[in-house]
Amino acid sequence: MSDNSAFDPAHNQSVARLFELMRRVNSSTDTYEVLGEVAGGVIELGFGAVALSQVQGPDMVTTYCEGPPGLAETILGDRQAVRFWVEMMDSAEHWGILRYIPHDRELPQWLKETSLWTPDIAVSDDPLDWHPDDMLIAPLYSATGELLGTMGFDLPPDGRIPDENLRELLELYVVQAGLALSNARQRDDLAERVRLGETVKGVAMAGTLVGLDSTLDESAELMTHGFSALQTWIRCFPEGDAGPQEHVAGYPIPNELGGGIPGLRQDLARSAWPGGEPVQLSVDQEDCPALTLSRATLQEQMRQLDVTHVAAVPIGVGQEMLGLLVMARLATPGEFNERELVAVGDIARELGRIVLNARLYERESRLVAELQELDRYKSELIATISHELKTPLTSIIGHVELLDEAELGATSVKAISRNAQRLDRLITNLLNYSSLQEKRAHVRRPVDLDDLCRNSVELLAFQAESAGISITLTPVSGGAVVSGDPDELGRIIDNLVGNAVKYSRRGGRVDVGASYAGDAAVVTVRDTGLGISQVDQSHLFSAFHRSSNPDALSLPGTGLGLAISRRIAELHGGDITVESEFGVGSTFWLRLPRQARLDSAS
Ligand code: ADP
Numbered sequence: 001m002s003d004n005s006a007f008d009p010a011h012n013q014s015v016a017r018l019f020e021l022m023r024r025v026n027s028s029t030d031t032y033e034v035l036g037e038v039a040g041g042v043i044e045l046g047f048g049a050v051a052l053s054q055v056q057g058p059d060m061v062t063t064y065c066e067g068p069p070g071l072a073e074t075i076l077g078d079r080q081a082v083r084f085w086v087e088m089m090d091s092a093e094h095w096g097i098l099r100y101i102p103h104d105r106e107l108p109q110w111l112k113e114t115s116l117w118t119p120d121i122a123v124s125d126d127p128l129d130w131h132p133d134d135m136l137i138a139p140l141y142s143a144t145g146e147l148l149g150t151m152g153f154d155l156p157p158d159g160r161i162p163d164e165n166l167r168e169l170l171e172l173y174v175v176q177a178g179l180a181l182s183n184a185r186q187r188d189d190l191a192e193r194v195r196l197g198e199t200v201k202g203v204a205m206a207g208t209l210v211g212l213d214s215t216l217d218e219s220a221e222l223m224t225h226g227f228s229a230l231q232t233w234i235r236c237f238p239e240g241d242a243g244p245q246e247h248v249a250g251y252p253i254p255n256e257l258g259g260g261i262p263g264l265r266q267d268l269a270r271s272a273w274p275g276g277e278p279v280q281l282s283v284d285q286e287d288c289p290a291l292t293l294s295r296a297t298l299q300e301q302m303r304q305l306d307v308t309h310v311a312a313v314p315i316g317v318g319q320e321m322l323g324l325l326v327m328a329r330l331a332t333p334g335e336f337n338e339r340e341l342v343a344v345g346d347i348a349r350e351l352g353r354i355v356l357n358a359r360l361y362e363r364e365s366r367l368v369a370e371l372q373e374l375d376r377y378k379s380e381l382i383a384t385i386s387h388e389l390k391t392p393l394t395s396i397i398g399h400v401e402l403l404d405e406a407e408l409g410a411t412s413v414k415a416i417s418r419n420a421q422r423l424d425r426l427i428t429n430l431l432n433y434s435s436l437q438e439k440r441a442h443v444r445r446p447v448d449l450d451d452l453c454r455n456s457v458e459l460l461a462f463q464a465e466s467a468g469i470s471i472t473l474t475p476v477s478g479g480a481v482v483s484g485d486p487d488e489l490g491r492i493i494d495n496l497v498g499n500a501v502k503y504s505r506r507g508g509r510v511d512v513g514a515s516y517a518g519d520a521a522v523v524t525v526r527d528t529g530l531g532i533s534q535v536d537q538s539h540l541f542s543a544f545h546r547s548s549n550p551d552a553l554s555l556p557g558t559g560l561g562l563a564i565s566r567r568i569a570e571l572h573g574g575d576i577t578v579e580s581e582f583g584v585g586s587t588f589w590l591r592l593p594r595q596a597r598l599d600s601a602s
Pocket residue numbers: 495499500501503527529530531532540545546547548552553556557558559560561562563586
């Protein structure tokens with residue numbers, strides 16, 4: 001700076017303004033206010049136009065300008081790749097930290113194609129006059145040398161190319177603008193660290209809530225806020241038939257995706273597990289090796305929601321992938337940065353631990369409930385068996401005593417025999433029942449249910465006839481073939497037909513038949529007997545259950561037949577169902593998976 005300039009009042013005013021600016025840069029938290037003042041200072045130096053661009057992800061975006069009408073409309077919001085700017089500044093004339101690009105300099109192609117603002121001034125012959133196509137810009141760096149933005153100047157004072165003095169002053173403003181951006185970046189950085197740290201901590205705290213659903217709901221909400229996301233979805237996979245159910249959560253939209261995005265689970269299991277590194281996808285990304293199966297569907301959903309970026313990550317512990325987490329963001333704030341992705345990974349691991357604990361707790365509770373039920377059942381069983389054994393024994397003992405009193409002998413022997421048979425029946429059924437409780441695997445061979453029905457009808461024909469009950473078999477052509485143990489399946493049909501005859505009145509009818517129905521082979525046993533009340537139907541298949549109907553109770557029975565039958569049916573992958581009307585009759589269906597091919601039965 002020349003000595004003379006120290007006495008130049010305009011110069012002194014600039015220095016005073018700079019001084020004030022430096023103070024404000026270091027104290028103000030409003031970056032845009034400070035940048036406005038920097039621009040104002042440059043305008044006061046005599047420049048007609050000034051613009052500011054900031055690095056946003058891979059782009060440089062023009063965010064601020066002051067100048068003649070039309071300037072803002074042309075350049076505000078302009079977005080170019082950062083590397084273009086760097087390329088352009090490298091090719092410029094270096095004036096200290098300023099970059100001057102004379103109008104006659106060869107420009108990169110992209111710049112020629114960009115619709116730039118050109119001031120409306122005449123071209124002069126004087127080489128020291130500012131040309132409308134001249135450019136003066138300055139990169140803005142952080143303290144660590146990171147490019148944060150650029151500042152551009154046009155319409156210099158007096159229409160002249162800035163001299164040394166003016167450049168020096170301009171540089172001072174550029175430094176202040178760089179500092180303001182640098183401070184803002186540091187503040188944002190700190191705020192982001194705090195925000196992400198709080199979110200991770202919040203999710204860990206949510207793990208102490210009662211019930212996995214509440215934890216997941218709370219976590220989804222925390223994440224949507226903490227990551228400025230549009231939406232967060234969490235899904236924990238079900239664990240087999242008997243295991244924990246699928247748990248889902250979503251915020252603000254509940255997770256209604258049911259089975260989720262097709263292929264996403266497989267994609268993440270292959271590309272991001274174990275390890276649990278988040279995968280990021282943008283809406284127009286054409287290739288994503290990590291999400292080969294799910295990319296297209298995911299992008300379709302993203303378009304529907306106006307989402308530009310999603311981050312997806314597996315949830316799990318150790319080698320076990322237990323679920324997945326998806327977060328979606330709009331164009332602002334757009335892409336998830338490195339630090340955010342690390343935090344997403346941390347949260348997924350935290351959720352993994354929470355889900356595993358919840359599963360263990362769920363399993364334990366179920367086991368305790370099962371054990372309690374078993375315990376209750378055992379006590380009940382012991383009481384019932386004792387009672388069932390005691391009744392005929394008491395009768396036997398009574399009649400043995402009566403035998404001493406000579407003439408009642410014959411009646412007593414009959415009663416003893418009847419009760420001994422009852423004991424025998426009970427013990428045989430008990431042995432069957434207990435052996436079935438242990439049983440897992442059993443004989444498997446083609447069995448024709450039609451044959452078994454015929455055997456049962458033949459077996460019970462005499463009993464039915466003497467009780468005055470007609471029993472008919474509806475044969476099925478080609479048979480009804482299933483795979484299983486013929487003795488055990490025969491036992492079910494004997495029991496169903498036996499009951500139908502036993503619980504029918506004189507003149508009643510029993511119809512038996514087997515047939516195919518879809519994937520199943522079905523045995524139908526229909527009677528016009530006593531029928532079963534609704535209340536009794538609900539306990540029909542429990543061990544030792546006998547109807548409350550006195551007519552049925554007066555007939556001999558142990559209440560074990562149907563419990564045994566259903567157990568056998570279940571071991572064969574089938575079931576027994578009933579429809580009955582009290583006083584009208586009952587129909588029982590034994591349903592078993594049909595043999596895959598009919599001819600394989602032969
Ligand atoms: P049990 O016949 O030895 O008592 P089950 O387990 O075979 O034992 O049957 C349980 C109860 O269900 C019977 O006691 C009877 O009250 C009722 N029941 C079963 N089948 C029929 C039927 N066809 N008609 C009416 N009641 C039936």
